[in-house]
Amino acid sequence: MTAPAAVATPLRVATWNINSVRLRAPLLRQVMDELNPDVLCLQETKTPDEHFPHEAAEALGFTHRIITGMKGYNGVAVLSRLPLTRMPDWQDWCGKGDCRHLGVSVDLPGGPMEVHNFYVPAGGDVPDRGANPKFAHKLDFLAEVTAWTAARGPARRSVLVGDLNIAPMEHDVWSHKQMLGVVSHTPVEVEAMGRWIAAGGWYDALRHFVPADQKLYTWWSYRAKDWRAADRGRRLDHVWVSQDLAGGLRRHAVLKDARDWPQTSDHVPVLMEIVV
């Protein structure tokens, strides 16, 4: 007689571009109340490691934390209820030392699972490599990450989340036609993202739940008078899973109401529940 299979408990992974972790640490309580993630990946923490609000994270049950931050810009963090190990093959993308990626291993009963937390360069305003060094940096970053991904081979027991600053599909933006020349939705960026996702054999977990013909956004500009009425959003934040985890996808949530919180980020938290 065989032993009964272990009961699979879904893991809850969330991602949020928090746009300053020091300013918005109090909002993490609301993220926990609404989404209750086991692993929370943050981008744009904008904080040197010595000033990270560890106490606030600890108080929410995130006893394991791996962070990489710098003064004023960028910065990513992985907060977890489960033990984490930083992955050894850290890359300094484009040689800039700008704290845009953490790869961690999460200690789970069924074996370790990789979590990659990315903050891809926004790319500035002009979608021209020659005229705009920030756009060149974005494309170079994507090319480097894609080459690294291809060299590692297809992802297994892995999740990739973050602010990837690209809205690849027609209904990831409010107007495909009007956005074709706007950085985040240009064909050259969308193609670069396509090469990245193919290189890792990644699976777009949010679009597993929301059909391609339905609008799906995770970001709304601060500049709109009434962001909800205008609803000119973009899907800049992503959750990708390795093919072997696609069958374990159980539920997603895009916490749109967070966009109305007092002094909130222009991105909203996104949750994925996965049996691993």
Add this chain to the structure above:
DNA sequence: ATGGTCGTACAACGA
């Protein structure tokens, strides 16, 4: 067609 708002850190830059 343009300007619109944030955060960091104190002028200007990045988004």
